[in-house]
Amino acid sequence: MTATAISATPDAHSSTMDRARALGRLKFADASFFWMTIGSALIVLILLAGVAVSLFMGAWPAFREFGLGFLVSDAWSPPREKFGAATAIYGTLVTSVIAMLIAVPVGLGVAVFLTELCWIPLRRPIGVAIELLAGIPSIIYGIWGVYYFRPVMQEYIQPFLISTLGNVPLVGFLFQGPPFGYGVLTAGLVLAVMVLPFITAISRDVFDTVPPVLKEAAYGVGCTTFEVVGNVILPYTRVGVIGGVMLALGRALGETMAVTFVIGNATKIQSSILAQGTTISAMIANQFADADPGLFTSSLLALGFILFVLTFLVLAAARWMLARMELKA
């Protein structure tokens, strides 16, 4: 079609007509392509809005019935039709905090290793290997967690924690109770491994934005690697690193399959992090199939809506920070 338009000779009358027609077609194709792309871009916007609206509409009966009390009530009793989100929100927050406490230092450590310490030919392979952790589907973390990690937790790690930290005043209550293997801590640890690559990948990328001159100057005046990282790299990349951490937090909050396998799915808040619990996503995954249409389903959708709002806020903050970092770079 293009070829005819370009090679058409304008001298003969009929070919002028052809040419006009071909140009018209071309103009039409040009405009329709533009509208297709802008339409697709708008669909992306509509998708997110659609998620929010449809979940809110599904959740409305539960919100109307329980009001704001839904957020703070720890009741979850399908037979009595009493539902509250507190247990699930609590579990979601605690598992994510545990995951971040471990993944942030480790992820930053790996990023420092990859940008400052590693032998250059090994940087790419090791970086790719860490990123592969992010590529493994979450269901695989689940099956692995329940068959391999849970027994280790039950036999070694949890008894060890109970006999040591369990007796420490003030924090002891966190580590008490029988070692089930399943539980909030196990879920938090599996989550930590899952979000680790996100923290590493983003930290490494923002570490790479530090102008080499700054680092060289610091090394030049005799700073050690640790001092360069602490006094030059981290202050320069602070916003980006926090953005990366928030992005990983967003992932941890919404992670479903791995958590469902190892958290034990107990709908009750317990003080010990060794005890079984649940998270918003685990609760939805576990109970949705059995839920009666009506208040039960609506309450699960309400949980979904809360999770959506929570992750939206965290991810929006993360993106905003990363955008600021990009402006600087």
Add this chain to the structure above:
Amino acid sequence: MANPLYAGRRRRNAIWTTLAYAATAFGLAWLVLILAALIWKGLEGMSLDLFTKSTAPPGVVGGLLNSIVGSLIQTGIGLAIGAPLGILAGTYLAEYGRNSRLATVVRFINDILLSAPSIVVGLFIYELLVVPVGHFSALAGGVALAVIGAPIMVRTTEDMLNLVPNQLREAASALGMPQSLVIRHVAYKAVRAGLVTGVLLAIARMTGETAPLIFTALGNSLFTVNPTGPMSSLPLIIYEFARSPYAEQQKLAWAGALLLTFAVLVLSISARALSAQTQQR
């Protein structure tokens, strides 16, 4: 070395560097442990039946044929819907929108969709396509996967098109090519490998997703290719069989897990290789 201040600094450095090494070893150890377990347990369950028989009740020799086909069909549906959407939206961001207000908003929202919890997407499609129709369907599962895969393609398409030198576009425009032709015949061609990267990454992500399929495709123990009914898939069958008390089904779950991980990792590694190639050029 006599200077105590210097010795202290060196000691602190040694401690923190060792910790960075340890952190890397820790991260790599998990990868090795998980892959080793998968290969160990997965190979045990490998057999020809896996690819020729469908899932069966306990006691009967079964395979994963229905789940493998289900995964392929649903990923295919996800790709058929998600790829045009993602590539066109990414084209808008890189070629037309650039720094306009709409493009900035779309970019921001897309980045959020990129990491939004997949279970929430599942609920959305459940409300949109399962409740009105009245039953679960592979089509709904495919659409859910499209919602998860599209943002990845939007992002990669935009990033890759941004690599195209502007002189190339200017040269084409100077010959009188309309903008859409410049994009389709010049820009796309220059970064074809990069666009494929995005598609491969999206396939990898869609293949491994479980959470959105629970409420949409539901799963099915029978062999079916009918997209309007419930359909099995590898992640769903792993989810079901891993919690089964029967050793035979657990074995199948591990074999499925090995197949799934192998497929996903091969896809993401080839995507990485392709993208490195594009960026070098």
